[in-house]
Amino acid sequence: MPASAPPLRPEIQFATLEQQGDAAQLGMWAFLVNETLFFGALIFTYYIYRIAYPHEFAVAAKDAVLWCGSVNLVILLTSSLTMVLAINAGAQGGRHAMIGWLIATAALGCVFLLIKGYEYYQDFQDKVVPVVNFVAKPGAGSAGELFWVFYWIATGLHAIHLTVGIGLVLYMLLWRIKRGEITPAYYAPLEVVGIYWSFVDAVWLFLYPCIYLVGRS
């Protein structure tokens, strides 16, 4: 990473800070293409089975805790807003606003994880944890278990990604911003974290209807 002492200099392979920021953003977008295929493969698999067993999946999905998923959707969407406000503040040199919005973003991420944890606890009570504690519901058959396997894999992978996102925000707060490396002249690292954060948000935008809404009416 660039030396801590201002003024910031680009790394050896870049001519300017602008070029370095450009490369960092393109790198994150390329990484998200890869992530899209990763989650896409999972959601694709889920729908293959959902189409094969519509009734069983609908019965099994009724046990998903709707209010947890819905509240979490609102929380994550809000956190994307606070993230963008933090970047905006960073671009305009509003250091305090930037730090405030970033703390809000990390806090909202943590609230999501807390609610998710409570939901997992509820799931355990409902006996929908395959292998560990699972009782098939009448009408759900063995395909019902498939739904719950996907539920745990998908929400688990999403939670891991969100945890990484919170870690990145904290890294920005406790390291990069503290050392004065995020300035209106160069705030690409913060933007890169923001792109990643919005992606994790968007993943939930797809998982939420798949898990909580389809076949619920």
Next chain:
Amino acid sequence: MSVTTVERGPAAEPAAAFSAPSYLTEENTVASWLLTRDHKRIALLFFASITFFFFIGGFAATLMRLNLATPGGLLQPAVYNRMFTMHGIIMVWFFLIPSIPTTFGNFFVPLMIGARDLAFPRVNLGSWYVFNLSGLVVLYSLVMGGADTGWTFYTPLSTSYADGYVFAAAMAVFINGFSSIMTSLNFIVTIHRLRAPGMTWMRLPLFVWGIYAVSVVMLTATPVLAMDTFLLAVERFLGVGLFDPNHGGDPLLWQHMFWFYSHPAVYIMILPAMGVVSEIIPCYARRPVFGYAGMTMALMAIAILSFFVWAHHMFVAGISIYSGVAFSLMTFFVAVPSAIKVFNWTVSLHKGSITFDAPMLYALGFVLLFTLGGVTGLMLATLGIDVDVHGTYFVVAHFHYIMVGATVSAFFGALHYWWPKMTGRMYPETWARFAAILTYVGFNLTFFPQFILGYLGMPRRSYTYPPEWQSWNLLSSAGASILAIAYILPLLYLGWSLFRGRKASANPWRATGLEWATRSPPPAHNFERTPVVTLEPYCYDPERDTYVTQEGVPHAG
């Protein structure tokens, strides 16, 4: 984000002394190598790792060919199963897929586009560590007893019936994928953002185009395999039935997702090899590559088409006849860009002033073996023939022509072509020509008999066979011993040349690329000054025996 495509190269270096030490001599502590961010050193680290795995995988192949020399066999059937599985896993993921991109791609993409390093040097180093981590896991799986599912991990064999270390082997493949992703992401960003001034897209050397095409495929195919092996590991480890019909799962889904990655993976192996050959042939024929624009489009077309042909591996697995027809047709489409490339390489020789040096011999071997592998691929893409030869040695011979015949030839071609630049030493030409010809002879002796065996009906992955097939099998085993010598020989004379070889000049082959504009071996940050590109690559003139570098510097014969 900014979408500007204006090339901005690195700024002029702050008056580096011309006698700056080379990347090899700059600092030589263990830490300076293991923590290096220099793409050239990381390329050599990768080279050491994949060479190690090449010989492990080769050892498994040796045992297999020894076993098949006689109908009765030498190994226990269970051991034979483990040998072909580990041979496949190690050769595919630990040698062929990383082979050219992580070594020559890593070393030469920044040099050829006039950059001082890759865009993300730490990610590059991380990729090597992730690769070695996955290598340790696969070695663990091998030492503990190996897996016996074949490299394809077909379910339900891999989930319910196999009793080897399938979980560890699948995890090794999963972790290995992250290394592919990190490396390919780095190449994409580097080629987009770090080209030297004047290095437009249509002035990029074809090797860089090959690496770009392969990076796109790696970045988009690998995550699907990652998810697939992850689901497999979950099923095998926890006993839930994602691909198990007893639990409502579909075993064919594994195959669909596996081949969605693994067919593009074959093109991951061949695209960089095509790039290498497109560098070597113009240089040794002393004339511009024929149809440069067509070559770039063919590379990208192969990369894109690779995603729409996967189910041709599953014609007899129980997919519908309609999807069989569709995938057969799509597979035939791949022949179009592939043929464009073969014809263009051939025409590039026309009226050239050809020198049959070792890299050229390897490159010509590549074209011939790739053609034979490609044509037999079309036979396999034909639904009727595939029903007959599916799962036989015909398939084994076909994909070895592409993956070993073509790709490994190109790998050795690249190794000889760029050896002076990488090490600063010339290799012994006579020995190298001998090894190149020996590779070609040994390879054909090993694998052509397998086409015949397959057509006669010998199934692959069988440790035994009826005695009347022994002569062909013996021929194949004998050829394999020649091939083994041809692969070990370069290790000896290249090793010798490291210490005793003649010192190489900056541009021993009188080539046009930017990588030859700097010293051999290059200094730590590649160039003493930022190169400015004014010309397309391959400005050779065979009649006057002159050439003009990409910087526009003319050279007389």
